Amino acid sequence: MGCPGGICIDIKIERMEQLNIIKIGGTIIDSIESLNDFLAEFSGLDGLKVLIHGGGRKATEIGGRLGIKSNYFDGRRITDQVTLEVVTMVYGGLINKQLVATLQSFGCNAIGLCGADANLLAATKRPVNEVDYGFVGDVKEQGVNSEMMKKILGLGLVPVIAPLTHDGNGLILNTNADTIAQEIGKALAKHYNVQIIYCFEKNGVLRFKDDEGSVIRRIEAADFQTLKAGKVISDGMLPKLENALKAVESGVQTVTIGKASNLLALIKAEAGTQISKAYL
């Protein structure tokens, strides 16, 4: 083309591809019918996507039948040696493979993975302080293998990720699924335009605990402390929102929290609570 008689700066703005990271928890997994509706809707989503699942109740049930008692501290499961076997079986096997088989039946080319597979999620066993959480893993700095994630997405596959990581020394570790969604989102935000959707049983973050109509539509970092101080956000919602804020501060574009049955509306920001760094 040339640039006659002057300084020419050729600016190329490359729009990063959209990636939706969707996390589903125990409640949705426990109900076959609503799970199938959700998976059908998920399968129909255009573009790149990742599904991350928890699976609490099933592990508790199977563990119970095996004579293992689940112990919790602050809503987090304490993972002893036998519980680790149960979550490896139930999260990595039963739930993960059933999700994949169902997605395949909807024409979605899912691939079920845990953090040990392809060394996707490297973690360290949580150090024992006040509480010994047992075989629980905290994802390492740079522990997400984004290059491999990109390659797997590049094959046209849809990763379905069980909440298990590994320590690189042969140990599987139990890791919170919300945290995994956040870590993967943060790592992939360098390569994609990432949106994380946390699906749970409520319509979103509620201003009034039992009023499903009182969804707070938008939360920015600055609002969080006010909402926390006013006790609007408490209990299980606290770590969820803290996770969400960490994610948006690390490059994730939006985190949306809402009801699984509203997936399409959540993705289009027409329902649920959107958390972002700041609305410009």
Place this chain on the structure above:
Amino acid sequence: MGCPGGICIDIKIERMEQLNIIKIGGTIIDSIESLNDFLAEFSGLDGLKVLIHGGGRKATEIGGRLGIKSNYFDGRRITDQVTLEVVTMVYGGLINKQLVATLQSFGCNAIGLCGADANLLAATKRPVNEVDYGFVGDVKEQGVNSEMMKKILGLGLVPVIAPLTHDGNGLILNTNADTIAQEIGKALAKHYNVQIIYCFEKNGVLRFKDDEGSVIRRIEAADFQTLKAGKVISDGMLPKLENALKAVESGVQTVTIGKASNLLALIKAEAGTQISKAYL
């Protein structure tokens, strides 16, 4: 280069890359120490490789603890609904992910998969004839997704495959690991120079049942009927050898049967029993 004054035929012989498909059964999986030795050796193997595993005893043990009785017919497990859940958990989760985590600790970039993942192994539920095997899958004609297998191998990953297939309608199915090795071997023989190694507890196919020194080093298709008629081959070895012969008749170069602790020697054809179509 040109071809002055004549007809020039340019023959290019492309040597196909070697692919070792190694199958381990329950006995090796049940002993942690020998399993670790095996996995260390497996990790050290050069070139493309796939690991396929069974896992009988662990499923029986967990099933037993869950109050489920394992039923067999002709050495094959009958898979009812609850047994299907157990094998999905134990094969697809517990064993598969522990193998992957251990291989990762040896620097082998393993990825644990079942037949539903990436639609790798499409199967049909076995029709009920004399016996109802329950949720057992027979791999479909063209049911091995060789293109995806090639792509996964192309990423430098080592597939670790659990003996589970799927019917494409959301159902996981239980499929014999020997058969999976054979089906994958046959399908990939079009793209690679395939060798299948079946590891089990004996030194190879024995001429005299209890004499580990009486390994038959080579069996060709023509020898099989003689050995069968002479009852040298019987029981569990019969389907193994029938599988092996089908594989070599369908393009697999060699099938080797031998002891897991001799892996390196088996691969170099220095131990075990080699089955091939014919020795030229």
